[in-house]
Amino acid sequence: MKDMVQFGIRIRHLRQQNNFSLRELGERSGVSYSFINSIENNRFNPSRETVIALADALRSADKDDLLLLAGFAPTEEEALDGPFGLSGSEVDDPEVSLFFKDFKNAPKERRDEMLRFWNFIKEQQMTRKPDSQQ
Template sequence: MKDMVQFGIRIRDLRKMNNYSLRELGERSGVSYSFINSIENNRFSPSRETVIALADALRIAEKDELLLLAGFAPTEEESLDGLSGEGLDEVDDPDVSLFFKDFKNAPKERRDEMLRFWNFIKEQQQNRTPDSQQ
């Protein structure tokens, strides 16, 4: 389930935190400033590529948050981005897919809880040393 109102609010907040005008964010992301305005005002839903372009332009490390708010599950590559260790290129876990399927169908309160959990897991993985146990 998409939460486009929250997505638009989050984009506007991030844009303002970076002190970007609509035009400046448009130039940095390659997305039309009028389309960004429409996203912020909940008139249009962005594509996955647009969400990623905006996240990159806003210099947000956690693209997952924006992807999830826009109704897209991060790919395994995006989800594992920034992690270190052996075998990450070969991760094939159906439980990860199930997690995002459940997320998509969950009510807002549950999605918020699941997002906090997902971010906690990613943070723990980033703080792991290669020789530590899981």
């Protein structure tokens, strides 16, 4: 789901977390600092290539999360490798392996939906307190 306001907020947060000025992030990413400022302030929507360049320049950024937030899905090649950096053959749990198999064979719209759901679960896990039950 495209959420450009949250995307701009996330880019600003990651930039500040890395202690980069707008100009420094611009130099590292190859994206003009004024365009990055416009993205952070929700004046312009970046292209897929711009999102990837920013993610590569920001050390703590998850490229797939940023792509999804900006309304882009991973490339076909990335999707077929598995949305989580693993292929189905590398997973010991049969149910998880089935998920990867289903993902690989699903139409693009279904893969996008599966990726959004997976990222929702990841986000919930990151905000969960260590002592709370799932």
